[in-house]
Amino acid sequence: MxxxxxxxxxxxxxxxxxxxxxxxxxxxxxxxxxxxxxxxxxxxxxxxxxxxxxxxxxxxxxxxxxxxxxxxxxxxxxxxxxxxxxxxxxxxxxxxxLQVVFQDPYSSLNPARTIGDTLSEPFLVSGTSGQDARKRVGTLLDRVHLPSDAMDRLPREFSGGQRQRIAIARALAPKxxxxxxxxxxxxxxxxxxxxxxxxxxxxxxxxxxxxxxxxxxxxxxxxxxxxxxxxxxxxxxxxxxxxxxxxDPQHPYTQRLLLASPLSDPDEQAVRRAAWHELNAGSTSWRL
The missing domain is CATH 3.40.50.300 (P-loop containing nucleotide triphosphate hydrolases)
Structure with a gap:
């Protein structure tokens, strides 16, 4: 970054x-x-x-x-x-x-509208023609690595990761x-x-x-x-x-957050979980 x-x-x-x-x-x-x-x-x-x-x-x-x-x-x-x-x-x-991408992309997408209709709306409201709006939607879908035919499909036809890409595309629309x-x-x-x-x-x-x-x-x-x-x-x-x-967090609360983060390796996860329990069994004087 x-x-x-x-x-x-x-x-x-x-x-x-x-x-x-x-x-x-x-x-x-x-x-x-x-x-x-x-x-x-x-x-x-x-x-x-x-x-x-x-x-x-x-x-x-x-x-x-x-x-x-x-x-x-x-x-x-x-x-x-x-x-x-x-x-x-x-x-x-x-x-x-100022735009936003929420945790649950499905709840922020209208299930009855195609992706193209959802993403076209801000362009149409600003006076863009339907044809130009569709071209700009295609550009947005390409930006988030989804095929252009995605605009003719409904939200339920996509996986969770794909829905989040659609939500990101919508956030990017107004630049x-x-x-x-x-x-x-x-x-x-x-x-x-x-x-x-x-x-x-x-x-x-x-x-x-x-x-x-x-x-x-x-x-x-x-x-x-x-x-x-x-x-x-x-x-x-x-x-x-x-x-x-x-x-290398300095505050005990940040240290606890780090130890609570999941790891893909089960052995490393077991070590981290043990350290988390040890930290939580210690002093709580830092708590606000």
Whole structure:
């Protein structure tokens, strides 16, 4: 993955002291704080890995950037523009620069529409003719290494890995500068994961798009990221160069995440599992 400058005007995304809270359905119940003042930044053409276990708040950060959950505090800037509390019309304009690939590609694809219809929609809305839209869809499918006849098929006719490629193609359609990748390979087998991760890397090299790559797996974020931020209970507990954080983590929570990552070799997996149990049996003084 490419590494870009990370200061001043070279920052594509800057999140400052972000707080998010959810209000329980019960009346008079106190709001539950999910994020406790998270700050991070992302340069043009860079990949920032955001890693943490389920419930850590990592997906909430992505959803707040996308405007899907409201921020209770802090600021989110995209290319220097404050996008924290945009209205719906303003948010639609930002979507050309900011796209998302979710974990479950099937749920984000209309099962009754062909892939061509789904991928053509943003082009047709912008005034592109049907013939030109179909050509551009063909180009997108080629970009994600799917045959052109895929546009005439329904989502159910594809494997999980192929559906994720379609979701990536849809995210690429408006030529965004940033794609939020929310657990995009966690539902795939290890071999398919590697192929999709290689596709992400290839697309970034060719287009210069930046990724905020959200995952619970340190091995995955090591593979794709320039830098890594580790989230625990709504707080960043460790951050830095991807190689350092994912190979030689300093924080006990990051160490636990590393030992929890699956390995294809059963003997190595057994050693890692034993080390994980040993670490968890030790001191818990680090817990927030």
């Amino acid at each position: 490419s590494t870009m400058a990370e200061s001043g005007p070279d920052r594509l995304l800057e999140v400052q002291d972000l707080k998010v809270q959810f209000r329980p359905k019960r009346r008079l119940a106190r709001p539950f704080q999910v994020l406790h003042g998270v700050s991070l930044h992302l340069g043009f053409g860079e990949t920032l890995g955001l890693v943490g276990e389920s419930g850590s708040g990592k997906s909430t950060i992505g959803r707040a950037i996308l405007g899907l959950v409201p921020a209770a505090g802090g600021r989110i800037h995209l290319e220097g523009r404050d996008i924290t509390h945009l209205k719906q019309r303003e948010r639609r304009a930002v979507s050309k620069e 965004p500068k940033l794609i939020i990748c929310d657990e995009p390979v966690s539902a795939l087998d290890l071999t398919t994961q590697a192929r999709v991760l290689d596709l992400f890397a290839e697309i970034q090299q060719d287009t210069g798009v930046a990724y905020l790559f959200i995952s619970h797996d340190l091995d995955v974020v090591r593979y794709v990221s320039d830098r890594v931020s580790v989230l625990y209970r709504g707080n960043i507990v460790e951050e830095g160069d991807a190689e350092q954080v994912t190979v």
